Amino acid sequence: xxxxxxxxxxxxxRTGEKVFLECxxxxxxxxxxxxxQDPGLGLRLIYFSYDVKxxxxxxxxxxxxxxxEKKERFSLILESASTxxxxxxxxxxxETSPLGYTFGSGTRLTVV
Amino acid sequence: EDKVVQSPLSLVVxxxxxxxxxxxxxxxxxxxLLWYKQEKKAxxxxxxxxSSGIEKKSGRLSSILDKKELFSILNITATQTGDSAVYLCAxxxxxxxxxxxxxxxxxxxxxxx
Numbered sequence: 651x652x653x654x655x656x657x658x659x660x661x662x663x664r665t666g667e668k669v670f671l672e673c674x675x676x677x678x679x680x681x682x683x684x685x686x687q688d689p690g691l692g693l694r695l696i697y698f699s700y701d702v703k704x705x706x707x708x709x710x711x712x713x714x715x716x717x718x719e720k721k722e723r724f725s726l727i728l729e730s731a732s733t734x735x736x737x738x739x740x741x742x743x744x745e746t747s748p749l750g751y752t753f754g755s756g757t758r759l760t761v762v
Numbered sequence: 763e764d765k766v767v768q769s770p771l772s773l774v775v776x777x778x779x780x781x782x783x784x785x786x787x788x789x790x791x792x793x794x795l796l797w798y799k800q801e802k803k804a805x806x807x808x809x810x811x812x813s814s815g816i817e818k819k820s821g822r823l824s825s826i827l828d829k830k831e832l833f834s835i836l837n838i839t840a841t842q843t844g845d846s847a848v849y850l851c852a853x854x855x856x857x858x859x860x861x862x863x864x865x866x867x868x869x870x871x872x873x874x875x
Contacts, residue, residue, distance in 0.1 A: 659803075683862055690771075692867035693850070708862065740804065744863075750796050750854070751863060753804035 652677045656741050656754035663761050669728040671757050673741030681744035682724040683751070684708075684716065686737040693740065699724055731761045764789040768851050768866035775873055779841050783869045785851030786833040795827055795834050796863065798850040805850055808836070841873045 657672040673682065683698040685708075695708030697716040705716050713735060717725045728735055738758050742751040769784045787795065794812045798805035809818040811827035811834060818825050822841075827834045838845055848870050852863040 690867070693865045695862050698862055750794075750807055750810055751798075751805075751852075752807075755803045 652679065652743060652745070652752050654741060654743055654752050654754040656739075656757050658757050659755065661757055661759045663728075663731050663759065665732060665761055667728075667731050667761075669731050669759065669761075671726040671728075671739055671741075671759070673724045673726070673754055675722050675743045677743075678721060679743040679745065680721070682718070683742045683744070684714075684724070684726045685740045685742065686710070686735075687740055687756075688737050696726065731759075733761050735759065736761045764853070764855055764864045766851055766853050766864050766866040768849075768869050770869060771867065772870040773872070775841055775871070777842060777873055777875050779873075780837065780839045781841060781871065783836040783838075783849050783851075783871070784833060785835070785866055787851075787853045787864070788832065789853050789855045789864060791856045792829070793854040793856065796852045796854065797825055797834070797836050798852065800848040800850060800868070801846075805848075808849075838871075841871075843873050843875055846871060846873045 653676045655674045663669050681700045684696045685693045687693050694710050696714050699705045699718045702721050715727045738756050740756050741754040766787045794810050796810045797808040809825045814829040822839045825836045848868040850868045851866040
């Protein structure tokens with residue numbers, strides 16, 4: 651089974667800081683995703699990537715960017731963290747067949 | 763726009779009760795429907811459904827898909843406190859493999875002793 655690792659479980663950052671959230675998979679899946687999850691709003695797609703150096707905007711990309719220099723690693727970057735980016739961030743990979751997701755354990759980010 | 767709607771949004775039941783969670787969808791190019799359970803952290807996979815009328819079962823949990831009426835249900839019988847979680851429904855669209863799943867907002871189930 652694929653393993654998806656997010657580098658931090660809990661993170662506290664100050665407003666204006668640049669924040670990097672890392673996601674690493676231990677297999678060779680092409681499709682990787684970043685979501686944020688907030689009470690009452692469900693999972694919202696920020697960015698996704700279907701290959702190295704490829705990226706696609708999701709539903710709420712504003713304030714975020716991503717990097718995929720290697721197939722196994724997909725990074726989410728908050729260029730200048732703001733309090734409204736306090737959230738649970740989930741990374742996922744999409745299996746080749748069936749096309750479901752395996753999620754990382756999540757990073758709960760608090761911006762103060 | 764593809765849409766997945768789950769109901770109810772939250773539910774409180776007593777141990778031993780049977781619950782039914784609902785998921786309806788409006789999407790183009792339906793491929794499959796998936797159910798996930800999310801406790802404190804990452805969602806974990808429960809079922810994937812592709813064909814109408816075929817029940818998937820795992821212990822006390824079962825699920826079925828109706829592709830004509832565009833919905834799925836997740837049943838949990840003899841609920842236990844360990845069933846307390848958010849249950850997510852998602853739909854896989856298209857055949858290309860490069861399309862994100864479309865998620866519902868989830869149903870928060872609380873089972874009290």
